[in-house]
Amino acid sequence: MASNTLNESKQLATWYFTFAFILFGAQLLFGLVAATQFVMPGFLFEILDFSVARTLHINALVVWMVFAMFGSVYWLLPDETGINTIGIKMGKLLYWIFVAAIAVVVLVYIFVQVGPADETTIWFIMEGREYIEAPRWADFGIVVVALGFVANLFLTGMKGKQTGIVTVLMADMIAFAGLYLAGMFFTDNISIDQYWWWWVIHLWVEATWEVFVGAIAAYGLITMIGAHRKVVEMWLWIEVAMLFGSGILGMGHHYFWIGTPEYWWEIGALFSALEPIPLVAMFVHVLYDWGKTQGAEEEAGNSASVINNKPAFTWFVLNAFGNFLGAGIWGFFHTLPQVNLYTHGTQFTSAHGHLAFFGAYATILIGMMYIAVQGKNNIKVLKNTKSSIWAVSMIAGGVMGMTVALTIAGYVQVLVSRAQMGATWAGYFDGQAGMWFAQGMDWRLVMGLVTFLGFLLLAKDLLTTGKNPVHER
Ligand code: HEM
Ligand code: HEM
Ligand SMILES: [Fe+2]
16 A cells, blocks of 8 residues: 555645545535525524534634645655654644544534533633634643644754745744734733734734745645746745735734724735735746746647646646635725725625635645645646546635625625615614625525535545546556
């Protein structure tokens, strides 16, 4: 069996990817439940309430991405550093602790859906923090696992070859893990609470996770199309500088209406408006490197493609587009306080949330899973199959469809609830009673089903393509 000879770090990576993928499936199922409840409010009433389905949907999202990010690092570490990952046994043990903790937390959410909001709840049920929901005991467990992961990365990175990619990842992962602490302490003032909570949410997705994507894109381009390390790493440093430059103060776009001082309007407006620039740079980066490699091949007289993993490359290119569209364009739409006054907390936000998380992170992490399938099965050139093509088309088409439906629904809310009715209680309900809103919710459900069918095909492809004889070995 090929997996017996697989480097231990890469083996651990495949474990991380596997659990990530299962959680991805769970995320979509809970999303479908929540979307059905928008259309049929009585669906699963008091069995799996909307609040619980939604919590599970968005927390599974964050957790599967964190798992796949850890997996990506364990996968590339031996390639980049040229040595075996140090402390891998501890890494493997922590993996099982992580999986067990997540499983317990999910079961508790499903079995304990209502209860008092007191100290015991915070310790054993949940803390009430959207996206990073966890009982406190699990929070401490997550910190221990994250420290172990960072230790693996640092010990290996310091001893092995120090490429730009590894150096950036080392700095980035310390920030990524450290920021988690900002979401762990409890205050009974909701403004203060939200203030710190955004340090995790915004500074993750718009700073540390984006830098992570830059590093993974660099690694992927080198592995898949043989891009020149010098060029790729030069871009990486530029992106890191820009991402941190705009992303950190860009946090102000979440401080407009939560009771923070008014100077955040100007700071948030300016810096968050600059945020799409590094996303354009990342977009150009992928296409430029691709073009450059293709050009060099043509000059050398090779007409054959040089991409050694077609499905992964498709997902990486989709990442460049998706990040730019979902975070850059859909984010920019509502980032100025003058606009956000009307769009804040509408389905428009949800449209942006879906396209950004999908475009910027789901895509590239799925790409990394294909790179792992290729490596695990010793495949020289991994080709597309019917299911890989249908999977990517249905998933990307489905999410784009949901985004359009949500954008239209949000538009109705902006016009009716906010502009016309002045954000009153009655306006809130009138906005949702409109025909366009209702149809938007129907289409979101339909497109969600398309996405889920695409997911099933993706599962089939990832599980079977490694043994498919069409690939070059
Ligand atoms: C990949 C990167 C990004 C991801 C994953 C992401 C995701 C999200 C999510 C999930 C929310 C909703 C948060 C909540 O539940 O309250 C949100 C809100 C927001 N995002 Fe992003 N975002 C990204 C990048 C950006 C960028 C680059 C901009 C601006 C150019 C932006 C502007 C905003 C704004 C203004 C809000 C607040 C919406 C409101 O007031 O309701 N985002 N983002
Ligand atoms: C089967 C496909 C999916 C369906 C049916 C679905 C449905 C839903 C529903 C009903 C909500 C609650 C919205 C609300 O509270 O108004 C939601 C929230 C959310 N979903 Fe999905 N979803 C799906 C796939 C995805 C994917 C692929 C991603 C990202 C990779 C994602 C990311 C999110 C985020 C970030 C939120 C919170 C948005 C916010 O509050 O602004 N979902 N989803
Ligand atoms: Fe943000």
